[in-house]
Amino acid sequence: MWDLFPSKIKYIITSATSILLFFIFSKYLNLPVTQSLSYTVTAITLLAFVIGKYAWKPFYFIYFQEKFCPDFNGTWMCKVESNYEGGKVVEFPVTFEADFFSIKMKAKTTIGNTHSNYCRVIRNPDQSFQLEYMFQGKNHSPSETDTVYYEGAASLRVEDVKTMKMKGVFWTNRCWNKQLNTAGSIELSKL
Template identity: 35%
Template sequence: MWKVLPKFGLAKILVLLLCSIVTTGLIWATKGWTGVTTFFNEDGFSIISSLLIPVLICFVGITWLLGVYLWRWLWKIPVVGSLLNEKVCPDLNGTWIGKTISTYKDEHGNPYEKEVEMVIKATFFGFDIRLVSVDKYQRSTVMQSEILKDPRDGAFYLSYIFESVVDQPKETDDAKFDGAARLHVRFEGNDIKLVGRYWTNRGWQRNMQTAGTISLQKD
């Protein structure tokens, strides 16, 4: 989520937070603004030095809490949460249920369809995705992922690179393969859907095309 928000705006917020903590510490140490002159004429700098580590610890702790937990409270406020999802960054945390439709055809000429489950854990500092097929035939681990906002139309996109493992592959299948996907974060009323395409190197040595579409909705 860090990549979605304007960097300059985030920097200003963090600097404001740090200045607020420092100012509060100085006011407390000087017993109010009237004690500032006396404070520096006596042993003020040694007191500032002793306050430096606690201030930094508070700053890091508050920043971590805001980036990992507290931000989601804002996203859960009615109306405000909807605006933040659509204008700032969507909260994709949770379990997503959907299906994939592959361009690869079975022996009857029908495209392969598979029900899948995706679990997303997102903070301001990290983004983790796990994807498994409901029939447990294969499981995917996302190696790199990010959510981006397209400046051309303001739409959000979830992109990721994954590695899939098939524990007991069929004779015509691979035990391991890599792939990538790009999903559009689509707002439909109060619901959010993830819709897009994926492609893999599954079966490339057999001149097979393994790509398809994926659609997901929060459970």
């Protein structure tokens, strides 16, 4: 979410908070300049951690979700339609964990599990939101035409912020050397 802030706003927030804390430490607590600087850096770090990980959630109303960034925390039912085996459709639950500074994805299917190693939210030129992630998958019981490990990526557009329904495309390098890599459409519906 922090990435969606304009640079000017990020600069103002961090600068104003730093100046205010330095002023409190140096003027009200009468600390020396070097100690005030040290305390300011420590306080900014602790504030960023606490607010960024936990304290933002109770104050993140629907207005912020619609205007700033949707809340991606939760579990979705993922429906993928692959080009493999003539448009085979597979459904499985996907969980996203988001805070103010990061977002992660993990999922378990009937044959393995997957997790994101890169995940980000972007705002499109039409002001809609896009979730993009790269993932690594592991099959627990690969077949002759499959592989144990594979990587892939997905790009999903948030169709409706209130329901958090997302649609997009995915692709993998799964068995690419045998020309069996997969791609297709992906749809997520929040549970």
